[in-house]
Amino acid sequence: MTPFTKSAAGAPPTLFATEAAGLAWLAEAGGAEVVEVLDAAPDRLSLARLDISAATAASAEAFGRALLVTHRAGAPAFGAPPPQAPGPHGFIGPTAAPLPMRYGNWLAWGAFFAEARITPYLRLAQDAGAIDHPGSEMIERLAARLAAGEFDDDEAPCRLHGDLWSGNLLWCRQGCVMIDPAAHGGHFLDDLAMLALFGAPMLERIHGAYAEAAELDSGWRQRLALHQLYPLLVHAVLFGGGYAARAVKIAKRFG
Template identity: 50%
Template sequence: MTLPESVFVKEQAGAPAGFFEVEAAGLRWLAVPGGVPVVPPLEVSPGRLATPKLSPVPPTGLLAEEFGRRLAVTHDAGARWFGVPPDGWQTDGFIGPIPLPHALTPVAAWGAFYAEFRLRPYLRQAYDRGLIDNSHLAVFDQLCARLESGGYDDPADGAARVHGDLWSGNAVWCADGVTMIDPAAHGGHRETDLAMLDLFGFPLLERVLRGYNEVHPLADGWWSRIGLHQLHPLLTHVVIFGAAYVPRALAMARKYD
């Protein structure tokens, strides 16, 4: 396939099976009418993904509010269940360089999904590598038990169509709107994407949230739960980068157990 010059190509020799293919599936799944613009995959193979090259612009309040409105539309497109992979994909995915488990059959509720598929796998890895000890694990286990008991479930809000790794580097400010790249897309909780925007700092986040609430008002007290949703990316950082992230993750777990 001959590609135009204005493309961005990611290549990785020896990439894990499905590494770029699941990213492409996620990009296609997130591209919903009226939602956040998403870079379309132009070419995908086991070691390569090509997408259009974006031209970043400075953030503005108007772009931020429009991003919020469009993100609500993307989320409202929904998913079949919590943890479901994007359409066209039938196995696990990746978040950054490490595996991301998907729920291949329906899970009862968000809390059960979050404990089983977003916390416990990374806790096991961190424990096996000696990054957390038994006393740490007891704190996380207590939180997982509360999640599994439904303590943080909202039956009124079903699975949303989420980007899954929506930190500031994966939301590019462009003249025609903020555009999403590099997803870990799945059926999840809408608050998860918003928590990721906050975790490492996103420009004009208050304006983003204003726009979001115009389309889909967030549940009462949602901001008090933001750290709960940030616990998963913190644990992935423990696995990827090491024990420096453990104190913050542990403090977060204690807040919600």
């Protein structure tokens, strides 16, 4: 079968190698399936073609349980890159013009989330005129509380897909397959929150199977919105202020 090849004029020179490193790291976990990398070069990424099918309840539940296995494979720290990542940062967003995504070595999730995921994209959203001063101040106050550890728990760093919206899940005959990661070490709710933010087929089946296998406490769903702050700010930078307004609403809720 002819490979599927990704390319984009003007893409950063390490973009495709970074994506390949993320896919390899996720595949090593032995959990949720990822698309197979056939070749990576500075100007392209060749992937195995997938046999697309319809989502089913069984495949959604299987994916939820497999995603837990991927997460529990772990990461050295919050913000840690895939071992083979070639550059000092990863990428998030469209292939032709992705945003840089900071790597690092944080011991606590709140400090990582505030310093590497909230503040950088808030600054970019301000520069783009997507968020006003009162909204920025509200998010900054929440970021300070995150950095101080007010929302931390005992969860160890997980091995995240990092950009797990519905478009990066392909439903195939062999089950659900992940593509286009922004892989790094983070909190497991970051991936579950991304799925919930933009919707996914059989979302309740995925979440339910994950929660049952992980034996999550009853309050995990209420915490999802906090973890959605980062992708909302990324989308505010890329697509405008409507996403910023949703981010401010979350800051009000948790502030």
